[in-house]
Amino acid sequence: MVPRGPRMYLVNQFTSGSRPVKRIADSTVRRLSAYLRFLEDFEHRGLATISSDELARRGGTTSAQVRKDLSFFGSFGKRGLGYSVPELAGRLREILGLGRDWRVIIVGTGKIGAALARHHGFRQRGFMIVAAYDNDPAIVGADLDGLTVRDISRLESDVRREHPDIAVLAVPEEAAQPVAQRLVKAGIKAILNFAPAQLQVPADVTVKTVNMAMELEGLSFALTNRE
């Protein structure tokens, strides 16, 4: 992800009427996702409550940070008693928009795109892959675990008719910006970008970039600059 300063969200539907609207940073949202994972692990193990200390310890942060993160969204837990695991997990799922299914399309079915299309883990969290596209005639029509690869020429008409929520962009670097523009023009508001490109999109479109080369460079930096 190329940082462009912290992206902030206005959140008001979770706050009481008298409380001012607050801005939520990306890093907070990531921690909420992490907390939810630990809570679900606790749910599986049948545990009823969790303390902010325990959530903090598992998330590698502080209990003050946990309480601050959760305070954006209202009042949770009782001092000394901790949080109710099912209640907090339910609220986090609601906050993260996981109470419904999201329709996901994959654009570009090379090695990474095809691997993602065949990955079944997303479905468990409500991310349903409903279509996959490629521009290679040798790939169009192929079957990816039940999903038929569609010709990318159909992208705009399909998006306008089928209203997918999220597009996963797994095209070569040079195609990323033009394809992103086509997606945005057709009405897509959320893109998960695997191309090593800084996408330019309107302010009402959210892009998350997974840049594996950049992560590797973070590791080579760390190995080179060890204390």
Added chain:
Amino acid sequence: MVPRGPRMYLVNQFTSGSRPVKRIADSTVRRLSAYLRFLEDFEHRGLATISSDELARRGGTTSAQVRKDLSFFGSFGKRGLGYSVPELAGRLREILGLGRDWRVIIVGTGKIGAALARHHGFRQRGFMIVAAYDNDPAIVGADLDGLTVRDISRLESDVRREHPDIAVLAVPEEAAQPVAQRLVKAGIKAILNFAPAQLQVPADVTVKTVNMAMELEGLSFALTNRE
């Protein structure tokens, strides 16, 4: 990536003797990677200089941030003249540890691991995939574009003999921590983790986590909490 507070690096080899050692945040390192990409694009186009304004514009940040990021590593550029593209690109490659090859192993050759093993883009930046491992007898011995999948039982002895620098962990969630411990015990100091797990490793081991489910949740949050 599960945030555990900003990870900082002590950097001293790039600073002059009298300057105090500085701590470099992960987010700075990510921006350096991004700047290097833009500089390389400029190099390809034969451009000799770039201003901090231009670097900032392309990186979605401010020129003050660009100057601050680069100032950690010494003095670059001349006021009003901008930065020399080849000089700054060369220094950034040096800072990021890209002046040498890094030996990478892939552990877990399911859909994502196999796609990564076959991805040729990493090699261009000096990340050479030298081995791949799996525990599935049906996969061990298979060919991944010239790389023979090895039995994971060989992991420790291979690592001790071949000294790879970086391990890419693409195993199922429940295997991530035990396999990470085996890698660390065998001497690995850098892990790129694709499993949706918060790895516990010693302080001298660097972990970067690519968590696609978490990125998708960031998008569902954004779609749910639109202004």
